[in-house]
Amino acid sequence: MRVYPKAMEIGENEGFTPEKDLFKRAEFGRGMSHLVGNIEDPLVIAFDGPWGSGKTTFLKMWAGELRNAGHPVIFFDAFENDYIEDAFAALAREIVILAESKIPKTDKIACSLKEKTANLGIALLKGSLKVASKAAFRAATAGIVDTSDFKEIAEDTEKEADDLAKHYIDNLLNEPKRQKELSSQFRNALAELPSILAPPTEKENQKSLIFIIDELDRCKPLFALSLLERIKHFMMVQNVHFVLGVHMEQLCGSVRSAYGSEIDARLYLQKFIHVTIFNKIKNNGTETELDLYANYLSKYLDLRSDSGGTVKDAIETIIRITHLEQNSYRTIERAFSVLALAVGLTPRNHLQIGYLIGGLIMMKLMRPSIFAKAKQGTLTFIEAHDFLRFEPKANTLEEMSWEESIWAFALEPNLPGDFIRRFNEFGFRYNVRSGRDLLKFTANDIVDRIAPN
Numbered sequence: 001m002r003v004y005p006k007a008m009e010i011g012e013n014e015g016f017t018p019e020k021d022l023f024k025r026a027e028f029g030r031g032m033s034h035l036v037g038n039i040e041d042p043l044v045i046a047f048d049g050p051w052g053s054g055k056t057t058f059l060k061m062w063a064g065e066l067r068n069a070g071h072p073v074i075f076f077d078a079f080e081n082d083y084i085e086d087a088f089a090a091l092a093r094e095i096v097i098l099a100e101s102k103i104p105k106t107d108k109i110a111c112s113l114k115e116k117t118a119n120l121g122i123a124l125l126k127g128s129l130k131v132a133s134k135a136a137f138r139a140a141t142a143g144i145v146d147t148s149d150f151k152e153i154a155e156d157t158e159k160e161a162d163d164l165a166k167h168y169i170d171n172l173l174n175e176p177k178r179q180k181e182l183s184s185q186f187r188n189a190l191a192e193l194p195s196i197l198a199p200p201t202e203k204e205n206q207k208s209l210i211f212i213i214d215e216l217d218r219c220k221p222l223f224a225l226s227l228l229e230r231i232k233h234f235m236m237v238q239n240v241h242f243v244l245g246v247h248m249e250q251l252c253g254s255v256r257s258a259y260g261s262e263i264d265a266r267l268y269l270q271k272f273i274h275v276t277i278f279n280k281i282k283n284n285g286t287e288t289e290l291d292l293y294a295n296y297l298s299k300y301l302d303l304r305s306d307s308g309g310t311v312k313d314a315i316e317t318i319i320r321i322t323h324l325e326q327n328s329y330r331t332i333e334r335a336f337s338v339l340a341l342a343v344g345l346t347p348r349n350h351l352q353i354g355y356l357i358g359g360l361i362m363m364k365l366m367r368p369s370i371f372a373k374a375k376q377g378t379l380t381f382i383e384a385h386d387f388l389r390f391e392p393k394a395n396t397l398e399e400m401s402w403e404e405s406i407w408a409f410a411l412e413p414n415l416p417g418d419f420i421r422r423f424n425e426f427g428f429r430y431n432v433r434s435g436r437d438l439l440k441f442t443a444n445d446i447v448d449r450i451a452p453n
Contacts, residue, residue: 006300008057015064022296023054023289029062032277033069036208036243042236044228044272048248049279051218052330054289055245058279059212072197072209074098078227079215087226088124088234092117094211095190102197109196113189120182120234183234191237206239214245221254228272248276293329294319297336303343313354314339314361317388317403321362324389335361342446352446355403356410356439359388360447374443377436381411410439 016026049055063073074094084090096114103110198207216224231242252265303311318335338361363371367387373379390404
């Protein structure tokens with residue numbers, strides 16, 4: 001039995017293989033390839049979806065398809081690189097690495113690109129110099145430097161600050177012109193790169209360079225916005241397209257974090273993003289992508305199927321609530337991991353009712369307050385019903401589904417004798433005195449032994 005699903009490994013040129021393309025996204029990928037392959041003018045595309053909706057997996061597969069079609073591709077994880085101070089340097093490094101992987105480092109073209117990239121990067125860094133003040137120095141050294149030494153140090157600092165101020169003013173007056181020249185040189189070199197990396201034949205259009213930036217919404221807000229600004233000002237050239245793996249609502253939060261809650265974040269982002277493509281969970285007839293992923297996880301985690309339907313019933317509840325709550329694939333992963341551990345750690349001679357386990361797992365992940373009541377034995381049937389939303393809705397005990405009737409047995413205090421007798425076998429066999437005891441046992445001794453991370 002496995003406990004956690006391993007991140008799917010996708011090779012650089014693997015593309016949408018049948019065994020890994022669980023959701024049959026190859027056709028959708030071909031549509032995106034057609035878009036970036038037939039437009040010369042620079043595009044910035046937001047591939048929008050919440051965290052855990054499968055954006056990274058799709059983008060990695062799509063990157064492989066693009067490479068197989070002859071496109072030069074850069075895949076950049078913004079979250080893993082937000083420790084880099086300068087966003088231009090982070091992006092430019094990837095461009096130089098790609099160029100040097102395809103062109104010998106000693107080649108004049110590679111050397112020229114690297115030189116122009118470095119020159120512009122240095123100019124941008126010089127333009128961001130700050131001048132230290134005596135007041136800042138005093139604040140930084142208070143309580144550390146003796147008063148007898150302070151005068152001499154302060155005089156040296158004052159002279160250094162004067163020199164820095166002069167240097168800063170010189171940069172302020174002279175650097176914009178130099179930055180403009182260096183920016184033009186860099187953009188020209190970048191515009192030539194696609195034709196060098198993927199020379200077109202007589203019968204085909206120039207293959208675009210596709211720069212995929214993933215996890216933009218998870219990196220530091222200022223770094224994310226700086227990436228967008230650097231792209232707009234220095235990298236918008238023909239046959240170079242940027243695709244951003246992002247949750248736009250989260251990115252809007254980064255804008256508001258940087259510029260204040262009053263700003264119209266979506267209007268601000270329109271300055272940088274031309275097209276938004278939504279990564280939606282599809283419904284293919286009777287089986288949705290969530291169902292397909294649940295089946296995949298069940299097989300991958302090797303959940304045991306010989307426990308009297310326990311796992312099957314728990315999965316049924318987990319999937320139903322996931323649909324109702326419109327959760328992501330990541331929620332299913334966490335729920336299935338808890339299920340695998342809960343079933344795996346519980347001896348086979350202990351009572352395991354899948355519908356209770358599945359419902360309690362989802363309560364624990366999504367509604368901790370009502371899960372706490374289940375543990376304490378104070379949860380009501382109405383509270384459970386409001387969360388679980390059984391279908392179809394029953395008006396009488398006789399109309400209840402097996403799942404709903406189990407929850408009624410566990411929580412309703414006044415049930416008819418015939419109804420209770422349906423469940424007495426549990427009490428006699430497993431020494432459970434009442435339905436509420438059964439729920440408390442399941443919550444405390446099966447589900448709450450596991451802490452999902």
